[in-house]
Amino acid sequence: MTLLPYVGRRLLFVLPQLVGILFVSFLMVKLIPGDPAVLMLGPFATPDSLAKLRAELGLDHSIFVQFLIYLGKAARGDLGFSWQTTMPVTTDLAQRFPATLELVTLGLLLALAIGIPLGVAGARYRRGPLRAAADYYGLLAGALPDFWLALVLIYVFYTLLAWAPAPLGRIDLSILPPEPVTGSLLIDSLLAGNWETFQNAAAHLVLPVLTLGLINAGPILKMTQATTERMLDSDFSRYAELCGLPHGIIVRQAFRNALPSVVTIVSVLYGFLIGGAVLVEIVFSWGGAGQYAVQGVLNADLNPVLGFVLYSAVLSLVIYLLVDLVYFAIDPRTR
């Protein structure tokens, strides 16, 4: 199978899929009780001004016409305004999406750093305390609510030990954020050569990243352990063992063969966390994309929700494409 036609075929399916997802979310958010015009103008608005605003927002058309209008604007890069922040959704998301991405990416990197070594070790030594610890860790990580773990970490490292900064955003209020280039505070402050800002942003990242990393190491560990174990039990590993290869090499080979499923679970987690990290974002007042969408849903603010769904759908599609490219790189059978 060659790469380019494959990618092309994938992209062909993307557009109808996106429109479908957008349409369902459009219908759903429209079904949420609450008239944006009333919410925007307050309870004392005159019927005239309400009608005028409804006409301006296009609310007097049928729902299908409204959706078509939205699609037409979206194709030109206009995702409308959020009436809560009174800013264009694209501007809001340009600020908030990188915040979430930075958090989720670092969290998953930490999860990989915990989950993979533990998983491989658990597959290699099947009896004994290490395996038991790995098994229990996997179950526990799946049982802990992430927002609660975040609170425990805040209590220990902020309230008791005062090692971490206050859980009030990505950076101290007294520090000027760097000129946005990529949207990631870490990268931007390095680009600006501002070491102090970098340290401050990094300090704010520690606890939320630790929370996400500790929780999400669970599924990565389970997947790594299960697949590596299966690979160690398969014929090629037995053959290698019979040939007298050292155990370390056999395990390394088995892990290499287990990599595709690890990559898969990481991509699934990534897609999930873009919206799923919202609880951790709330606890740390992170101001991320998930928080923005949840506020939109709770306040019948249509455009931010649609914008968020669109962005995260596109992002997951990009991630799945990347994953396929990674498969090409690590699995010779797909070439």
Place this chain on the structure above:
Amino acid sequence: MTVTGSTIPAVSRGAGSFAFFRAVLRNHPSFALGYAIVLLVVLLATFAPWVAPFPPEFADADVFLQPPGWPHLLGTDATGMDVLSRMIWAPRIDLSIAVLGTLLSALVGSVLGALVGYYQSVRGLARLAAGFVMRAADVLQAFPVFVFAIALVAVFGQSLQSIVLAIAFVNAPIYLRLMRNQAMSIRTMRYVEAAWLAGLPDARIIVRHVVPNAMAPVLAQLSVNIGWSILLTASLSFIGAGVKAPTPEWGSMIAMGYQNIITGQWWSSIFPGLALAVTVFGFALVGSSIEVLSDPARRRRLSGRLTAARGAA
């Protein structure tokens, strides 16, 4: 087949029996722990009015934010409600929502999945409908789960029923896929073909032959899923889209106490979260025990090990 039959030890002959179950628990203390946790939580929830030392929604303004001690064993929250009593009452709400939501999704998902799996290899209208159901499930699963659940609660209005519905909606595709895969492979079995040749109607074949043989993975999934649904319920309540205070519920209790953590009053948030985590952990253990027990190969290995252990003793 007779050869393997003779090697199956005596214990597994009464494999469904209580003795076997007890032997498994003795050999797998973690499974026993799981059942103990689930049993304890269910008992506490059932007998909450008699066990809890204080009424769950009784706010005594004189004793707000008391640290753990006497008479408030786990302290009081910012409005003066007893943390322990509310923790004991909470599983009534949390468990009911999670169990109802999961059962509903399993029911709807499995029935649809069995139909889709059974009819997907047939030509004509049935196949078209089956394909449509699967594409719809694709679109549903493409949504960010959490935002989707919140939106569903917002659409139906904030009530217990809508949380149950939201959980059922979010989980149904899992059962749909599980059951469909099972049904597709079972459909090609000889006994299904035989039933079909004997002239049994499709509905009868699905109910009598396909569903019973496909239930094992669904059952294992159920327990894990209940734990996960408890987490989702608590998460929804935490951001204010689920159960509303002062109804005792773990997520909203954590949310109520979360402002106080920064100033050092940790008990009103940390204890409910602990109860939540232990409960979900218990359901996960029960789920993994069902997974082992419902897999014939692993079950045989297990009972073999059990007799070996007994012989050595």
